[in-house]
Amino acid sequence: MFGLVALVITMNVLAVDAGDLSSGADQLQDFEAGSRAGMLFAGLAGAIAITAELRYGTIRPTFLVSPRRGAVLAAKLVVGVLVGLAFGLIAEGLMTGDASVALAVRGIDNQLGGGDYLQLFSGGAAAAALWAAAGVGMGALVRNQVGALVGLCAWMLLVESTSESFVPGFGRFLPGGAGTALAGNNDKLPAALAALLLLLYAAAVATAGMRAILRRDIA
Numbered sequence: 001m002f003g004l005v006a007l008v009i010t011m012n013v014l015a016v017d018a019g020d021l022s023s024g025a026d027q028l029q030d031f032e033a034g035s036r037a038g039m040l041f042a043g044l045a046g047a048i049a050i051t052a053e054l055r056y057g058t059i060r061p062t063f064l065v066s067p068r069r070g071a072v073l074a075a076k077l078v079v080g081v082l083v084g085l086a087f088g089l090i091a092e093g094l095m096t097g098d099a100s101v102a103l104a105v106r107g108i109d110n111q112l113g114g115g116d117y118l119q120l121f122s123g124g125a126a127a128a129a130l131w132a133a134a135g136v137g138m139g140a141l142v143r144n145q146v147g148a149l150v151g152l153c154a155w156m157l158l159v160e161s162t163s164e165s166f167v168p169g170f171g172r173f174l175p176g177g178a179g180t181a182l183a184g185n186n187d188k189l190p191a192a193l194a195a196l197l198l199l200l201y202a203a204a205v206a207t208a209g210m211r212a213i214l215r216r217d218i219a
Helices: 002-014 024-030 032-056 059-065 069-105 114-142 145-166 175-182 191-215
Strands: none
Touching (some): 002 024, 002 032, 024 032, 032 059, 069 114
């Protein structure tokens, strides 16, 4: 995550025309990489929380000690949300620090105010927390660790990044687009609608994962 954020800062701040970074809206869009990195790595951490146990077989003694599978997955969801909050805050902090330094190096005034930073950190952390919950559900649903991790990366880095090329305007309704709107990186969706969409996505995937864990045999 550190490396990804640093790379994006190099591309989005140091390698573009200064005129493209003159307004607060332009600068917020460049901060989008921090929000997306936080969501992606939170989702990966959530998936690992369940797929690591499935991969190495420790899920069997876990369910022997705690036979109520729903309670086990619920606990993983709670911890996943907390870990997601941490990933979101760290990613936004990295992006904010790196971008501020890069803007200063280029002699570009930072146009962001306290309200912008408040939404970046609070919205980015909330988005990452919901992605972590969805990651737990995805891991429980897919079960295969490599498949779950590759699927999450492909979704964020490929599907969401190319969706606008096929259906303009559709990307804002996807989980990543809603997350960046919640963090204030763009105004394509109201923050309340973005939060509702993300909550529905996370609830749907977590519920599907819960049903899969309850119904399937643990080999």
